[in-house]
Amino acid sequence: MQKPDVLIVGAGINGLVAANYLQKSGCNVTMVDRAYRVGGACVSEEMSYGNVTESYALGASVLGLMQDFVFEETGLAHNLDTFVPTHPKLIHFPNDSMVTKIHRDPKDLDQELANKWGEKGDVKGFRYDEGRVIEFLQQGYREACPPTLEAANNKLGKALTNLWITGDAKTLLDHYFTSERSKMYMAMTVSESGPVSLKDPYSAFTLPVMDSGSVFGGYYGHVKGGIWKITETLGRINRELGVKTHLSSQVMEVDSKKGRVLLTSNDEEKYIDFDYLILGTDPLTAHKLVGNDCEIKNAEDKKYLGSSGKLNMMFKNPIQWKDATDLSDTDAAFRFIFGVETLDEFENATLKVTDPNFHYVPGYMQIYCEGGAQRQMQVNESFDRLAVFFKNFALSEKGDELPHIEEEAKQKILQYVNNPEDCIWTRLLTPRDLQSLFYFPGGNIDHTMLTGGQTYFDRNFSTDPENHFYRFGDKENVYLCGAGTYPCGSVAGTPGYMCSQQLLKAIN
Ligand SMILES: Cc1cc2nc3c(=O)[nH]c(=O)nc-3n(C[C@H](O)[C@H](O)[C@H](O)COP(=O)(O)OP(=O)(O)OC[C@H]3O[C@@H](n4cnc5c(N)ncnc54)[C@H](O)[C@@H]3O)c2cc1C
Incomplete structure (x- = not known):
């Protein structure tokens, strides 16, 4: 059987974890991110004082919500202290x-x-x-x-x-x-x-x-060097596994019927084809890229x-x-x-x-x-x-x-x-x-306030959550796994892992 082409939009922790599991399970994974580096909200920044430069955590700081099996199975545990x-x-x-x-x-x-x-x-x-x-x-x-x-x-x-x-x-x-x-x-x-x-x-x-x-x-604890080593290292592990990554590349349009996205990179437009698309972005961005008017309105109505x-x-x-x-x-x-x-x-x-x-x-x-x-x-x-x-x-x-x-x-x-x-x-x-x-829609690190109507079984965007929780609406070839999906945000990658397993189940 030919390897399915999986395109992942968003190289934050969730996109990276999903890519890791899917590539290892025989998919042909490509990632795209509008930023110039992988990591999303788990990245470093530099400050200077005098002529000394030092890095600090721009977004996330501490690690804790990750599952031990994700840490082990992705290869992170063997690469980080x-x-x-x-x-x-x-x-x-x-x-x-x-x-x-x-x-x-x-x-x-x-x-x-x-x-x-x-x-x-x-x-x-x-x-x-x-x-x-x-x-x-x-x-x-x-x-x-x-x-x-x-x-x-x-x-x-x-x-x-x-x-x-x-x-x-x-x-x-x-x-x-x-x-x-x-x-x-x-x-x-x-x-x-x-x-x-x-x-x-x-x-x-x-x-x-x-x-x-x-x-x-x-x-909760710390990662040697800084928490951004989690996403940097996972980016490297994925590359070594064969995941292809296009950075500084913003997805502008998705045609789920034709199975292709339009992206702009260095002022140039290009198309990438996919069998399956995973959106590792916030839910609002995902809906604007893929949803119909009604779905976009539903997503906009969330807090x-x-x-x-x-x-x-x-x-x-x-x-x-x-x-x-x-x-x-x-x-x-x-x-x-x-x-x-x-x-x-x-x-x-x-x-x-x-x-x-x-x-x-x-x-x-x-x-x-x-x-x-x-x-x-x-x-x-x-x-x-x-x-x-x-x-x-x-x-x-x-x-x-x-x-x-x-x-x-x-x-x-x-x-x-x-x-x-x-x-x-x-x-x-x-x-x-x-x-x-x-690009956090409301400046909220979980992309949803964890309250009635937005948590537990409500945190899905699927028309059939019981069988296909991470599927986008009724589209069989589009999934969503960014921080706004169950269980929550954080440098955990749990939605990315769960989504990858559901997709593999559907493919096989
Ligand atoms: C200030 C701050 C402090 C935090 N502290 C902690 C903490 O201490 N511990 C902790 O566990 N968590 C913390 N968090 C939360 C955690 O960082 C996030 O929940 C997590 O990193 C989100 O991961 P993600 O992969 O879902 O999304 P993101 O990391 O947001 O990744 C989404 C990616 O999608 C890309 N993208 C979006 N639209 C497009 C498009 N159209 N085309 C291409 N690419 C696109 C973006 O560039 C981005 O890289 C903090 C967050 C912030 C901001």
């Missing part, structure tokens, strides 16, 4: 004199939350039940089969399904926790991608999804709004944290700074950015100590670096239009540092920047 801090995560609330430590050990964690936050709930029960839901999800990932509600009810029972999948995050958190702070800590996940209310149906489901990575057993900003920071000497412990990886610990005290304030801040009068409302900051993690992997860089992922931004302004917010955020972090004078460079990116840098 990683590091996961075992240090407790360190949490700062406004006006606290003492940091709270999120220990890995459940007994230590119970004790710490009881002492610091007055927690009297069932922390262990939460982790146990979440583990059951995650196991169910991971089985679906491996089998490339997005689970139905019926399957969830059968496997987990009605009570857990209602609480963890169809329910709202507020009810879930009230069920297991008593303290506002524990709930806020857990609630960060819900609003990570966009302004989702804790009371929205299905908002509970974000928690197990975002904890369902297995590359580091549910934890794409994002509310996370990113502050990259460089220091000319290693950061001296005031909250450092005597553990060896203390420089690489994940740190979180809250700007709100109560769950109501948290919820108000999350939702306020949908009001056009607000550009920014402080919520929380997640600090990834990239430079500290690199030192743990014996990489000595010229500058120490931080990536700070923080809330809440409207879609209105670009980062360089908000210098006062950049300065305010910088000062908030530097108050926890003994050598603030060593901070020599910062760059703020807002959802508006993500829109123009990465």
Whole structure:
């Protein structure tokens, strides 16, 4: 049998993972991307200070949601070194004199939350039940089969399904926790991608999804050199497997009946033929390329709004944290700074950015100590670096239009540092920047707010999701696997893997 020609539009993590599995399974894979390099939103950028140049993560920073089998089977595991801090995560609330430590050990964690936050709930029960839901999800990932509600009810029972999948995050958190702070800590996940209310149906489901990575057993960690090594390396592995890649090539039109795309490259137009097309782009771009008016309208009606900003920071000497412990990886610990005290304030801040009068409302900051993690992997860089992922931004302004917010955020972090004078460079990116840098329709890193009507079985664009979840509409030769498809965004490649397996099933 002749090898089928598969054309993949978009060389981000999902397109790259799909290409890897398909090429190895006997397809003839070609990739095209409008950007000049592979990687999509998982790429580096350079900054300079004096005559020294240093790379930093422009988009994604930390790895965690990838499945261990994807990491192994693609060949990434054999080509990359990683590091996961075992240090407790360190949490700062406004006006606290003492940091709270999120220990890995459940007994230590119970004790710490009881002492610091007055927690009297069932922390262990939460982790146990979440583990059951995650196991169910991971089985679906491996089998490339997005689970139905019926399957969830059968496997987990009605009570857990209602609480963890169809329910709202507020009810879930009230069920297991008593303290506002524990709930806020857990609630960060819900609003990570966009302004989702804790009371929205299905908002509970974000928690197990975002904890369902297995590359580091549910934890998040770092890649030696920087997370962009994941996409760079996978690009190289794919090339060695025989995948052809056209960069700086934008797909302008798709004719699914004739099986060909029109692309422009260096001001020249050319056609590429395909037997099967996979769109590894955001859903809106995919619909504009392939959909009819009704499908485009449906895609436009989804909510794409994002509310996370990113502050990259460089220091000319290693950061001296005031909250450092005597553990060896203390420089690489994940740190979180809250700007709100109560769950109501948290919820108000999350939702306020949908009001056009607000550009920014402080919520929380997640600090990834990239430079500290690199030192743990014996990489000595010229500058120490931080990536700070923080809330809440409207879609209105670009980062360089908000210098006062950049300065305010910088000062908030530097108050926890003994050598603030060593901070020599910062760059703020807002959802508006993500829109123009990465073509994210609403500046949202998942391309959909994970809420009712947009999550779980609803996150498909197929007319027959039960049998062909990743198929585009009713087109037998077009599939969609970008971050907007189940289960979500992130440097995971799970949609890319699941889509590739469904396509192989259809071909064979
Ligand atoms: C600031 C930021 C921080 C993040 N932090 C993290 C993190 O720490 N950890 C994590 O796991 N995830 C993080 N993410 C999310 C993660 O980076 C994305 O979800 C993931 O990279 C998306 O991968 P993808 O392959 O679906 O799409 P993309 O990476 O968006 O790739 C799509 C590709 O399609 C191409 N394309 C689009 N239209 C066309 C066209 N017409 N013709 C040709 N090519 C086209 C684009 O150029 C792009 O390369 C972050 C994202 C951002 C922006």
